[in-house]
Amino acid sequence: MTLWDLKQGNSATVESFCTALQSEYRTRLSELGFHPGELIACVLSPSLGAPKLYRVNNTVYSLDDSVASLITVA
Amino acid sequence: MTSKTILIGSPNSGKSLLFNQLTGLNQKVANFPGITVNIKSGKSTVDPEQILMDFPGVYSLHAISGEEKISVDAFYAGLADPEVSSVVCVVDTTRLEKGLIFALQVINACAEYNKPVVIAANMTDVLNSHSMSMDMDGLAAALKVPVVAISAKSGLGLGDLQAVMASHRDSPSAYASTIAAGNVVIGNAANGDIIASDDSIVHRQAQQLAASFGPKGDLLINSQTRLDQFFLHSWFGGISFVLIMFLLFQSIFTWAAPIMDAVESLLQLAASVVVPLLPAGAVSDFVSDALFGGIGAFLVFVPQIFILTLVVGMLEDSGYLARAAVICHKPLRIFGLTGKSFIPMLSSVACAIPGIYAARTVDSPRKRWLTYLAIPLMPCSARLPVYSLLIAAFIPATGVFGRLIGWQGFAMVSIYIFGILCGLLVTALVSRSSAALQTDLPFVLEMPPYRLPSWKPLLRNAWDRSKHFVTKAGKVIFMVTVVIWVLGYFPNQGADLGESWLGYMGKIIEPAFAPFGLDWKYGVAILTSFLAREVFVGTLGTLFGIEGGEENVISLVEHIQNSGLPIGAGFALLVFFSIALQCVSTLAVLRRETGSWRLPTQLFVSYSIFAYGAAWLTFVIVQSIAG
Numbered sequence: 187m188t189l190w191d192l193k194q195g196n197s198a199t200v201e202s203f204c205t206a207l208q209s210e211y212r213t214r215l216s217e218l219g220f221h222p223g224e225l226i227a228c229v230l231s232p233s234l235g236a237p238k239l240y241r242v243n244n245t246v247y248s249l250d251d252s253v254a255s256l257i258t259v260a
Numbered sequence: 261m262t263s264k265t266i267l268i269g270s271p272n273s274g275k276s277l278l279f280n281q282l283t284g285l286n287q288k289v290a291n292f293p294g295i296t297v298n299i300k301s302g303k304s305t306v307d308p309e310q311i312l313m314d315f316p317g318v319y320s321l322h323a324i325s326g327e328e329k330i331s332v333d334a335f336y337a338g339l340a341d342p343e344v345s346s347v348v349c350v351v352d353t354t355r356l357e358k359g360l361i362f363a364l365q366v367i368n369a370c371a372e373y374n375k376p377v378v379i380a381a382n383m384t385d386v387l388n389s390h391s392m393s394m395d396m397d398g399l400a401a402a403l404k405v406p407v408v409a410i411s412a413k414s415g416l417g418l419g420d421l422q423a424v425m426a427s428h429r430d431s432p433s434a435y436a437s438t439i440a441a442g443n444v445v446i447g448n449a450a451n452g453d454i455i456a457s458d459d460s461i462v463h464r465q466a467q468q469l470a471a472s473f474g475p476k477g478d479l480l481i482n483s484q485t486r487l488d489q490f491f492l493h494s495w496f497g498g499i500s501f502v503l504i505m506f507l508l509f510q511s512i513f514t515w516a517a518p519i520m521d522a523v524e525s526l527l528q529l530a531a532s533v534v535v536p537l538l539p540a541g542a543v544s545d546f547v548s549d550a551l552f553g554g555i556g557a558f559l560v561f562v563p564q565i566f567i568l569t570l571v572v573g574m575l576e577d578s579g580y581l582a583r584a585a586v587i588c589h590k591p592l593r594i595f596g597l598t599g600k601s602f603i604p605m606l607s608s609v610a611c612a613i614p615g616i617y618a619a620r621t622v623d624s625p626r627k628r629w630l631t632y633l634a635i636p637l638m639p640c641s642a643r644l645p646v647y648s649l650l651i652a653a654f655i656p657a658t659g660v661f662g663r664l665i666g667w668q669g670f671a672m673v674s675i676y677i678f679g680i681l682c683g684l685l686v687t688a689l690v691s692r693s694s695a696a697l698q699t700d701l702p703f704v705l706e707m708p709p710y711r712l713p714s715w716k717p718l719l720r721n722a723w724d725r726s727k728h729f730v731t732k733a734g735k736v737i738f739m740v741t742v743v744i745w746v747l748g749y750f751p752n753q754g755a756d757l758g759e760s761w762l763g764y765m766g767k768i769i770e771p772a773f774a775p776f777g778l779d780w781k782y783g784v785a786i787l788t789s790f791l792a793r794e795v796f797v798g799t800l801g802t803l804f805g806i807e808g809g810e811e812n813v814i815s816l817v818e819h820i821q822n823s824g825l826p827i828g829a830g831f832a833l834l835v836f837f838s839i840a841l842q843c844v845s846t847l848a849v850l851r852r853e854t855g856s857w858r859l860p861t862q863l864f865v866s867y868s869i870f871a872y873g874a875a876w877l878t879f880v881i882v883q884s885i886a887g
Contacts, residue, residue, distance in 0.1 A: 210324045211702060217320050217361050218704070221463055229485050233494040236590050237599065237703055244355045246484070246707040248586045250599075253702030 189220075189240065190254035194231040198259035200224050207256040219243050220257060263429045264301075264311045264343045268335060269350030270362050271317035272708040274382040276300075278350055278412035279314040280717050282422070299334065306422050310429065313338065321365040325623040339373035346428035347377045348421070353394055353409075354383050356474040360466035367405060376428040378406045380421055385411035392475040399473040413714070487710050491583045501587050504580065508571050509676055514659070514669040519563035520648075524815060527556040542753065550745040553805025553816075555737055555798060561645035565729050568641055569610050570722040577713035581606065585705060595684040596691025598622060598703055601631040605683070608638035609676075610725065612846040615640075616853055629859075630687045632850060636841045636863055637683035639676040641729070642793040646837045647675055649797055653820040654830040679838040682870075732845075737798040740788050744802050757781075757803065776836075776879035777829030790842045828883035832875040840871035 192198050200222050203212045219242035220226065229246060230239035237250040269275035283302030304310035315338070316331040323329035338344050349366045351359035363379055370377040379399070387393060400407040406424045410417035491497050531552040538544040575581050581603055589599025600622045608615030615635045622628040639647070651671045659666030747762035757763055766780030773783040781803045789796035797816065804819035820830075841847070847860040854860075 207702070210322065213322055214320060214324055215704070216460075216463055217322075217358070218706075219358055230488050230492055232492050232497070232586075234590060236492070237586050237705070239488060239492070239586075239707060243357050245358060246488070248582075248589075248599075248703070248705045248707055250589060250703035253704055256702075 187259055188255045189226060189228075189249070189257040189259050190238070190251050192226070192228040192238075192240075192259060194228050194238075197225055197227040200226060201258040201260050204256040204258065207253070211253070215253075215257070218247060219245065220247075226259065262309050262311060262343070263345035264313055264338075264341065265425055265429075266313050266315060266335065266338050266344055266347045267350065268315045268347060268366060269317055269380075269382075270319050270352070270359060272706060273317065273350045273352045273359065274412040275317055275350040276314055277714060277717065278348075278380060278382065278410070278418075279312060280714075280720075281412055281415060281418055282312055304422065304425075306419075307426060310422075310425065318362075320362060321369060325621060328620075330620065336369070336373075339369060339375055344375060346425055347375055348380050348425065349377055350380045350382050350412075352383050353381045353475065354386050356394070357466050357470035360469050361462055363403075364462050364466060367403060376405075378408060378421065378424045378428070379403065380412075381407055381409050382412055384409045385414045385416060387475050390475075390477070392477055394475045395473040399469060402469055402473065484707075484709055488583065488707065491580070492586060497583075497587055501584060504575070504584075506673060508568075508575070509673045510669045511567055511571050514666045516564045516567045519567075520560050523563060524560045527552060527559065531556070542749070545749065545753075546745060549749070549805030550741045550802050553801040555734065555741060556801065559730070561648060561794070561797070562726050562730060564644050564648065565610075565641045566722045566726045568644070569725040570718055572606060572610055573718045573721050574713045576603075577711070577718060579708040579710045582705060582707050586707075589703060592684075595688040596627070596630050597634065597684075597687055598624065598627050599705065600703065601627060601634070604631055605634055605638050605680075608635045608640055610641050612636055612638065612640050612843060613849050616846070616849050619853075629854075630691055632854070632859060633690060633863070634683035634687050636843070636846055636867060637679050637686065637839065639679040639838060640793075640843075642843060643679075643837055645794045645797045646789075647672060647834065649800075649816060649820070650830050650834050651675075652817045653825075654827055675834050675838055678835070682839055736792050737795055740795050741798050741802050744784070744788065744799050748803055762803075776832035776875045777826045777883070778833070779823075781823075782825075782829075782833070786836070789837075790840075790844075792844065793837060793842045796837070826879075826883060827886050828879040828881075831882045832879040835878040836871045836875035838871075839867055839874055841867040 187198070189198070189200070200220055202222055203215070207215075215221070220240075224242060227241045228238055229241045232238070235251065237248040238254060239246050239248050240254070241247075267275055267279050279300060279302070282304055284305045299316070300314040302312055302314075304312060315335055318328050318331050318335075320328075321332050321335070323332045339347070347366065347370050349363050351363050353359070367377055381394070381396060381399075384394075394409075396407045396409050408417055408421045408424055410421055412418075491500055531548065535544055535548045535552070538547055575584075584606075585599040585602045587599075588602040592599060592601055601619070603621065604615045604618040606615075607618045612635050615638065616632065619628050619631045619635065622631050651668050655668045655671045657666065657668055659669070744762065747765070748757055748760045750761060752759055758767075762784060763780070766784045769783045769787065770780040773780075773786065778786075781800070784803065785796045785799040788799045800820070801816050804816060804823075841864050847864060850860040850863070851857050
C-alpha cells in the first residue's frame with residue numbers, strides 16, 4: 187500500500203520509496219521525517235483529490251498524489 | 261571591531277522573529293554581494309559592533325530548488341567571509357528531530373570554515389506551557405557547541421544568547437580547539453554531494469539526540485487539526501477562502517478610503533497654504549500642477565499599498581497562506597501550475613518583483629516558468645492607483661451595510677479577478693501548447709502552526725514597502741512629471757494645453773488610442789506609464805493641473821468625470837492596465853531570474869498586443885450596451 191492510500195485517522199510505517207522518485211527528493215523527504223521505519227499519520231484527507239495532510243513527529247506536511255503514491259507504507 | 265553573525269534556520273523555526281528581537285527597528289535589506297538573495301541585516305540592540313544577518317530559511321543545505329540553492333550558496337559565501345565571527349542556528353524545540361538534522365549539517369559546514377556555531381533552541385515557551393522540558397546541557401555536550409534555550413516570542417534567554425555570541429566574537433580561537441578535539445562532523449556538506457549512507461548517519465544521529473535530550477510527549481495541539489479540518493473542508497474551506505480573499509480586496513479599497521480621503525485633504529490644505537506664498541508665474545504653476553497635481557495624486561494611494569502589504573503579511577504570518585496553497589493546488593494544476601504558485605501569485609498582488617523572487621520556491625523549472633507568465637498579469641499594487649482612480653470616476657460610491665461593502669469594492673474585486681483569470685488563461689494555453697520537457701516535481705509543503713500574527717514586524721514590513729514604493733516609484737514619477745509639465749506648460753505658459761509642445765506630440769499619437777475612445781492626454785499618460793504603471797496617475801494629474809489653471813487643486817477624479825470620457829473608454833483603460841506589462845523593474849528582474857531578455861521581451865510584446873486588442877473589444881461592447 188502507498189501513503190496516498192492511507193485513510194484519514196490511520197497511521198502506517200514507511201517501508202521504502204519507489205525508484206521513480208528522484209534521489210534528491212528521497213533525501214529531502216528523509217530530512218523532513220519520511221524515512222523508512224518512521225510512523226506517519228494521515229490527519230486530513232480532503233475530497234476532490236486535494237493534497238492530503240500527513241503528520242510526522244510534531245510536523246504536518248501536505249503531499250499530493252504525485253509523491254504520496256511513490257512512498258510505500260505498511 | 262565590527263563583526264557579523266549569521267542567523268540561519270528552517271522555515272517556521274522563528275528565525276526572523278528572533279532577528280527582529282535582537283536588532284529592534286535598526287534593520288536594512290540588502291542583496292548579498294554577487295547573489296540576488298535578500299538578506300536583512302541589523303545592529304544588535306545590546307552591542308552596536310555586532311551586525312546580525314538574517315538568511316532566508318532553508319530546510320537543508322542540500323538544495324533542491326533554485327531559491328534554496330541561492331540561499332545555501334549565500335550561506336557558504338558568508339562562512340568564507342572573514343568578518344563573520346559566528347553562526348546562530350535556530351532550531352524549533354517542538355520539532356526537534358527535524359531541526360537537528362539541519363543543525364548537524366550547519367555544524368558540519370561551520371566546522372569546515374572554522375566558524376563557531378551556537379544552537380538557539382527556540383519556542384521553549386511552548387514547551388513550558390505544556391509542562392515539558394529538554395536537556396539543553398546534555399545536547400550541548402553531545403554536539404560540543406553551546407545550546408541556549410530561548411523564546412523569540414517572549415524574549416526568554418535572549419540575553420544568554422547575546423552573551424554567547426559576544427564570547428565567540430571576542431575569542432574566535434577557542435572554537436578551533438573544540439574542532440580539534442572532535443566534533444559531530446558528518447559527511448562533506450560543503451560539496452553538496454552527501455552519499456546516502458551519510459544522510460542515514462545524520463538522520464540516525466538526529467533521531468538519537470532528539471530521543472535522548474528532547475521533550476518527551478505529544479506537542480501538536482489538537483486545535484491545529486481542528487482548524488485544518490475547517491479551513492481545508494470541501495465546502496467550508498472553499499467558502500472561507502473566497503471570503504478571506506474578498507475581505508482582502510474590500511480592505512484595500514473600501515476600508516482604506518477614509519485614510520486616503522484624509523491624505524487628499526491634507527495635500528489640498530498644504531497646496532492652499534504653500535501656493536499663494538509663491539510668486540505668481542512658472543514657479544507657482546510648477547508647484548501647483550507638477551508637485552501637488554502630479555506627485556500628490558500618486559501619494560493619495562500609499563495608504564492602500566500599506567494596507568495591502570499588511571493584510572497579505574498577516575495571512576502569511578497566521579499560517580493561512582500554506583492552507584490556501586493546498587486549496588489551490590488541484591485547481592491550479594488544471595492551468596498547468598501548482599499550489600506552490602499561489603504564494604508567488606499572491607505576493608504579486610502586492611508587487612510583481614517579490615512575486616518573481618518567491619517563484620524560486622516552485623521547484624519544477626517548467627511550473628516556475630509558467631508562474632513567471634502569470635505574475636505580470638496579477639493585479640499588482642502599482643495598478644491599484646490606476647484602478648482606484650478609474651473606479652472612483654465611473655462607479656458610484658454607494659453600497660450595502662452602510663459603506664462597509666461598497667460597489668466600488670465589488671468593481672475592484674472584479675478587475676482583480678479579471679487579471680487573475682487572464683493569467684490562468686495564459687498559463688493553461690501555454691502549458692497545453694508546449695510539451696513538457698521533464699516530469700513534474702512532487703508537491704510537499706509544510707503546514708506551519710496557526711498563530712496570532714506578530715504585529716510589530718508586520719507593521720514594519722508594510723511601512724518599508726510603502727516607503728520603498730514612495731522612494732523608488734516617486735523618483736520616476738517626479739522625473740516624468742517634470743518632463744511632462746515642461747512640455748505641457750511651454751511655449752505658452754500653460755495658457756492652452758492643446759497648443760503646447762506636449763499637445764502637438766500628443767495629437768500625433770492620438771489616432772493610436774482613438775479606437776477605444778481616448779484623447780491625446782490619456783494617450784500621453786499611457787505612454788509614460790510604460791516606465792511604471794502608477795506614472796499614469798501622476799501624468800494625468802499634471803496634465804489636468806495645467807489645463808485647470810487656477811482651479812487645479814480639485815481632485816483628479818473630478819477632472820476625469822468632467823473631461824467627458826465615455827464609460828466604455830474608462831472600462832477599456834481598466835482592461836488595458838490589467839493586461840499590459842508596463843513595468844521596467846519587472847522586466848529587469850525577469851531578465852535576471854531567467855538569465856536572458858528572451859522571456860521579458862516575449863511577454864512585453866505579447867501582453868501589449870493582448871492589452872490593446874482586449875481594450876478595443878471592451879470599448880466596443882460597453883459603448884454598445886451604454887448606447
